[in-house]
Amino acid sequence: MAGLFLVSTxxxxxxxxxxxxxxxxxxxxxxxxxxxxxWPGWRLIHAPFILGGPESLLARGDDLVAVAGTLSCDGQFGQPALEALLAMADAPDWSRIGGQFVALVRAQGxxxxxxDFFGAFQLFHDAERRVFxxxxxxxxEALPNVSFDPQGVYEFAFNVVPVGxxxxxxxxxxxxxxxxxxPSPDGVRLHDAAKPLPEATCEMPLLDRLAIHRDRLLSVVGPYAQAFEGRIxxxxxxxxxxxxxxxxxKACGVMPSLYVYGGAESADVRIGREIAAGEGAAIEWLDKEGWREVAPDAFPDQVEANFHAYDGLPNYGELFENGANAFAREARHQDGALSVSGGCGEVYRNFFFLPDRPLSAAAVARTFFARYARSDVTAAFDERAFLRGIEDKMLAALGRPGFRGKLPRALIEQVYPRVRCRALFGREISLEAxxxxxxxxxxxxxxxxEAARLPLALKNAGRFEAAxxxxxxxxxxxxxxxxGHDFTGPPGAAHRRAEFLTxxxxxxxxxxSYALRRRMGPVADEHGGLLSPDYMGRVVDLDFPAMRRFFRTGRIGDSGMMRRIANLEYLAAKLGSKLAP
Structure with a gap:
């Protein structure tokens, strides 16, 4: 990402x-x-990309632009993008800016x-805003003490990342x-930054809509394709x-280097190889789980390395893996290469599988974020406060703070990029970049x-995205x-039926739904890890002295949730006396 650290003096x-x-x-x-x-009142540390990439620092006299992440401005990167950002007067011009990043701009004192637009790239700060x-x-490390926040802890355990x-x-x-x-010598002032998206869908002929979306997507991808050419x-x-x-x-004239992750028999690997062969392209395949074996005695060193590579808290709690993610990540970025992700593609789809009618934010919170069983938690869990906290954060992101009524269905679709993607993919971006x-x-x-204008009927079962x-x-x-079907026509009957029933x-x-699924037996996810007691007992106190305040760990039958709870326990142990009761 490059990296930034700013502190008040x-x-x-x-x-x-x-x-x-x-x-x-x-x-x-x-x-x-x-x-x-x-400069008066502040000190900054800036770090460039670890493996190379566009210039992310511009220093000219008293003026300064420092960026962490990937910034595009006027379709340019590096020095020209920094120059363009510096020249903007009082506020960023979002019609000219793309990418996910944090930017510090100092001009004329x-x-x-x-x-970035959705706040995906994470910039942490303390309550007094002395540190960013x-x-x-x-x-x-900058703070004398920290303490676990129950809302954030439960959101991380249940839903992979805290939101808002x-x-x-x-x-x-x-x-x-x-x-x-x-930031000024006397402290920090906060200014509102309005970033509206369309709040209503629109009707138009499908061919016209496809042309608009095609042009919009290629206008975003094209500058990257041109700038990085064969290093994608x-x-x-x-x-x-x-x-x-x-x-x-490919439509922008670039055939990138292809890769696929998964077991040898997985559908992703089988289909990925078929596509690569049909396109006459090579493809790199990596089975992360089988990439290498780590002996139990070597596991603490591997987890320690993961801890710093992942900044303490990776998505899904993937702290306890064998190092394959770091190996793959470095391969994707060697010599400053660009890595592309299909994340957030559900912006074209009905991600929450909700019906086409107005709903309250409370209903959305209950539907998607109630991924817990009451038997898993202690008395520290306040279910009503937990769901209300998520509801309030969704409403704030939608510009409707405190509104308890039903929201227009098109507005609810913005919860996906503004809340879910900001949190989930934001953490991924902040670490990868x-x-x-x-x-x-x-x-x-x-x-x-543009996706916000799509009628919901086109989003269901990926109909529009396939088109x-x-x-x-x-x-x-x-x-x-x-x-079970290709993408040249409408989605298959089984695909449509499964979404319709939801x-x-x-x-x-x-x-x-989640609690009922748990009653049917253990639950696992695809993120794996070396989670047996022979491994975990070497890096985590299996009595969970920090997390047992929040969870009844002996009752949890979800290996993904346990991995995230163990990640928090490992973090607590690393913090030692810095962690307040």
């Missing part, structure tokens, strides 16, 4: 200690070539600090997309999103804005998929 002793800690932690993350900058850091561990501005710590938040911070890596699998990303790249440039085209606000793929590349659309289920019943 009003308390000199605090600032010096925080800077020393950040230098140590940035080195443990793998950063090198750090530069430091100072005034400093501004802001995130793209590294969670560096932000923690929250973290798992009460003392740390992330800078939201609706704010621009202005793109996944391919049995799904739709990565194939659409590949189609966009330390190493090199990263493109997630479907999270670009210009793509999301868009077919409009861009009929040949790529013709290959089989993990859905959509018609009342939201009050869907609230209990």
């Amino acid at each position: 009003r308390d000199r002793e605090f600032a010096e200690s925080a800077l020393a800690g950040a230098r140590r932690q940035f080195a443990l993350h793998g950063f090198s070539g750090l530069s430091e900058h100072a 005034r400093t501004r600090l802001f995130t 850091s793209t590294s969670l561990l560096s932000a923690i 501005d929250d973290t798992v710590f009460a003392e740390l938040k992330t800078l939201g997309p609706d704010r621009v911070a202005e 890596f793109c996944p391919i699998s049995g799904g739709l999103d990565s194939r659409l990303a590949l189609a966009a790249l 330390r190493y090199g440039p990263y493109l997630m085209p479907f999270l670009d606000h210009r793509v999301a804005a 868009l793929l077919n409009a861009i590349s009929p040949r790529l659309a013709s290959y089989p998929s993990a859905y 959509r018609i289920r009342p939201t009050m019943l869907r609230r209990y």
Whole structure:
């Protein structure tokens, strides 16, 4: 991502200690070539991409632009993009800006600090806003103490990541997309940053709509294709999103290096290889689980390395893996190569499988975020407060704080990019883009804005996204998929039926879907890890002294949830006395 660490110097002793800690932690993350900058009241550490990439720092006299992440401006990257950002007057012009990043711009004696359109790239800060850091561990190190926040802890355990501005710590938040911070010698002022998206769908002929979406997607992908040419890596699998990303790249004149992850017999690997063969392209295959064996005695060192590579808290709690993710990530970014992701492709689909009628934010929270069984938690869990907390964060993201009525169905669709993608893919982007440039085209606000106009009927079962793929590349659309049908025509009957049966289920019943599934037996996810007691007992106290305040770990029959809880326990042990009761 490159990396940023900004600290107020009003308390000199605090600032010096925080800077020393950040230098140590940035080195443990793998950063090198750090530069430091100072102006009245503030000190900044900036780190370039670990494995190379576009220039992310511009220093000219008293003016300064420092970026973490992948910024495009006027379709340019590196120095030209930084120059364009510096020239913007009082606020970012989002019609000219793309990518996911954090930017610090200092011009004419005034400093501004802001995130990308959706606030996906994470910038952590303390309650007093003395510290701003793209590294969670560096932000923690700067503070005298931190304490676990129950809302953030439960969101991480149940739903993979906390949403909104929250973290798992009460003392740390992330800078939201609706704010621009202005650090000054006297403190930090926050300015509102309106970022509207269309709140109503529109009707038009399908061919006209496909042409508009094709042009919009290619206008986002094209500058990356031109800038990085043969240094682009793109996944391919049995799904739709990565194939659409590949189609966009090819339409822009680039055939990227292809890769696929999974077991030898998985549908993703089988279909990915078939697509590569049909396109006459090589494909790299990696079975991460079988990539290498780690002896139990070597496991603590591997987890320690993962801890710093993942900044303490990876998505899904993937701290306890064999190092394959780091190996694959470095391969995707070697020598500053661009890695492309199909993440957020569900912006073209009915991600929450909700019916086409107005619903309250409370109903959405119950439907999607109630992924827990009451038997798993202690008395620290307040179910009503937990769901209300998520509801309030959704309403804030939609610009409807405190509204308890029913929301227009088209507005509810914005929960996906503004809340779910910001949290889930934001953490992924914030970690991956330390190493090199990263493109997630479907999270670009210009793509999301056009997708917000789609009638819901076109989103169901991926009908429109498949048609868009077919409009861009009929040949790529013709290959089989993990859905049991290709993408040259309407979705298959089984695919439509499965989604329909979910959509018609009342939201009050869907609230209990996860708990009912748990009653049927153990639950697992695809993220694996070395989770047996012979491994985990070497890195985590299996009595869970920190997490047993929140969870009844002996009753949890979900290996993915247990992996995330174990990640929190490992983090607690690393913090030691810094962790307040």
